[in-house]
Amino acid sequence: xxxxxxxxxxxxxxxxTGAPVLALDDVSLEVGEQEFAVIVGPSGCGKSSLLRLVAGxxxxxxxxxxxxxxxxxxxxxDRGMVFQSYTLFPWLDVRNNxxxxxxxxxxxxxKRRHISDHFIKEVGLEGFESAYPKQLSGGMxxxxxxxxxLANDPEILLMDEPFGALDSQTRSLMQExxxxxxxxxxxxxxxxxxxxxxxxxxxxxxHVMTARPGRIxxxxxxxxxxxxxxxLLTSPExxxxxxxxxGLIHDEAVRAMR
Amino acid sequence: MHRSRLDAYAxxxxxxxxxxxxxVSATVGVSVLLLWCLLSYGGFVRSDFLPTPVEVxxxxxxxxxxxxxAVNTAASVGEIMSGFxxxxxxxxxxGILMGSFKIAEAAIEPxxxxxxxxxxxxxxxxxxxxxxxxxxxxxxxxxxxxxxxQLILVADVSRNVSSDLLDVSYTLGANRRTVVTRVLIPxxxxxxxxxxRVTLGWAWTYLVxxxxxxxxxxLGYFILNSERGLFTDRIFLGIAVIGLxxxxxxxxxxxxxxxxxxxxxxxx
Numbered sequence: 001x002x003x004x005x006x007x008x009x010x011x012x013x014x015x016x017t018g019a020p021v022l023a024l025d026d027v028s029l030e031v032g033e034q035e036f037a038v039i040v041g042p043s044g045c046g047k048s049s050l051l052r053l054v055a056g057x058x059x060x061x062x063x064x065x066x067x068x069x070x071x072x073x074x075x076x077x078d079r080g081m082v083f084q085s086y087t088l089f090p091w092l093d094v095r096n097n098x099x100x101x102x103x104x105x106x107x108x109x110x111k112r113r114h115i116s117d118h119f120i121k122e123v124g125l126e127g128f129e130s131a132y133p134k135q136l137s138g139g140m141x142x143x144x145x146x147x148x149x150l151a152n153d154p155e156i157l158l159m160d161e162p163f164g165a166l167d168s169q170t171r172s173l174m175q176e177x178x179x180x181x182x183x184x185x186x187x188x189x190x191x192x193x194x195x196x197x198x199x200x201x202x203x204x205x206x207h208v209m210t211a212r213p214g215r216i217x218x219x220x221x222x223x224x225x226x227x228x229x230x231x232l233l234t235s236p237e238x239x240x241x242x243x244x245x246x247g248l249i250h251d252e253a254v255r256a257m258r
Numbered sequence: 259m260h261r262s263r264l265d266a267y268a269x270x271x272x273x274x275x276x277x278x279x280x281x282v283s284a285t286v287g288v289s290v291l292l293l294w295c296l297l298s299y300g301g302f303v304r305s306d307f308l309p310t311p312v313e314v315x316x317x318x319x320x321x322x323x324x325x326x327x328a329v330n331t332a333a334s335v336g337e338i339m340s341g342f343x344x345x346x347x348x349x350x351x352x353g354i355l356m357g358s359f360k361i362a363e364a365a366i367e368p369x370x371x372x373x374x375x376x377x378x379x380x381x382x383x384x385x386x387x388x389x390x391x392x393x394x395x396x397x398x399x400x401x402x403x404x405x406x407x408q409l410i411l412v413a414d415v416s417r418n419v420s421s422d423l424l425d426v427s428y429t430l431g432a433n434r435r436t437v438v439t440r441v442l443i444p445x446x447x448x449x450x451x452x453x454x455r456v457t458l459g460w461a462w463t464y465l466v467x468x469x470x471x472x473x474x475x476x477l478g479y480f481i482l483n484s485e486r487g488l489f490t491d492r493i494f495l496g497i498a499v500i501g502l503x504x505x506x507x508x509x510x511x512x513x514x515x516x517x518x519x520x521x522x523x524x525x526x
Contacts, residue, residue: 101430
């Protein structure tokens, strides 16, 4: 069943000086219920803009976006987001960061605590409830950001290169953790990355984007068995898919350089 | 071995042992004091140009005993706090608006930038004409001098709040008002405290200038009056008191920041 639908979405930017920039051109995309969808593309292809459109932070120039058949017009807690940059509230400790959405949603304290306990445990941060963000490592901060988004019980989780700023070891651990959590929660996920390994490891389906203006170039089904682990990266099936996506991306990267 | 250690201390942006740090600080401090002693006691500089440390201390004791130090210090501190607090009350909210809402920026920034580059000392004659030479004039000088600097600095602080921080709040279900009150404003606090700390230092400059021009009390007046009688020791005393007050307020701001905002990263 279709959860998220983008129908011929076009996004143009109008800079104060110079010609309008066509960031996304006629993008159509469907994400099914409980699907883990990944968008991969060269940098500058507008994949982050696409996610911001779904979040309702930006309005499309043309086209329609619907979640469960309801048009997206503004940001809302049904679409939780995790950013690449660290976006924890520095003045709140881990627990209060996780409870932020619940608190402004008027959820009573005992229920909030129950929920935050659950998700702090889920991301493996028990014992850090009263730590401030400045005391946490990058990986820990992104785990809190994930817990904070999940605590709101969103319909879809939007992730904009959430592990892009982490070192490769931490990134692998975070990928496994995310897979685990996704398996438990069965949330629909739309995940943006430029890392092909990450895209294949995580996704049910990988949408490859073209260089600017961004279009969906190809949809690749990832029929690798789940649960998946990082050691999958060296398997022949994985490498076959990777070769295919690399080819698609490479053409685009070259085109973007020209 | 010895050479390599010295070599390590000369590397840019590298930590050095605390003991080395303190030794260097103390050595420079003591050297300055020694140089002062040498020049004054050694008779290299005339005593009405450069008093000895003991003469300055004695002037301090005299000033405490006859009450003049307390009166003048109280006058200056009173003026500076009034002007500074009034300016801050206005500058912090307006600065936050200016840095976050383009419409407020359009309204406030051009005029602020015009006034900001006027040396406030240039306004003193006009202010004397308008508000006289009493305490009101000193407070006004500090108010104007501080307000426009604070506006620009606070606006920068709020402009630098990451827009991702605001965006993530919207995706967590916050509305505009909640984003402003519960995200934008708390996010500016460390920068606002730093701004206040820096501008309070500047406020002393404006105050002393104002007191040089027309005053019958205050530390600036105390210094100027001492110069008229060639009481160099008292000039030194006045300067030292201002320096000391600056040091104390700066430390108080540091404590305030650590106490109020323990979550903030180190100040610049």
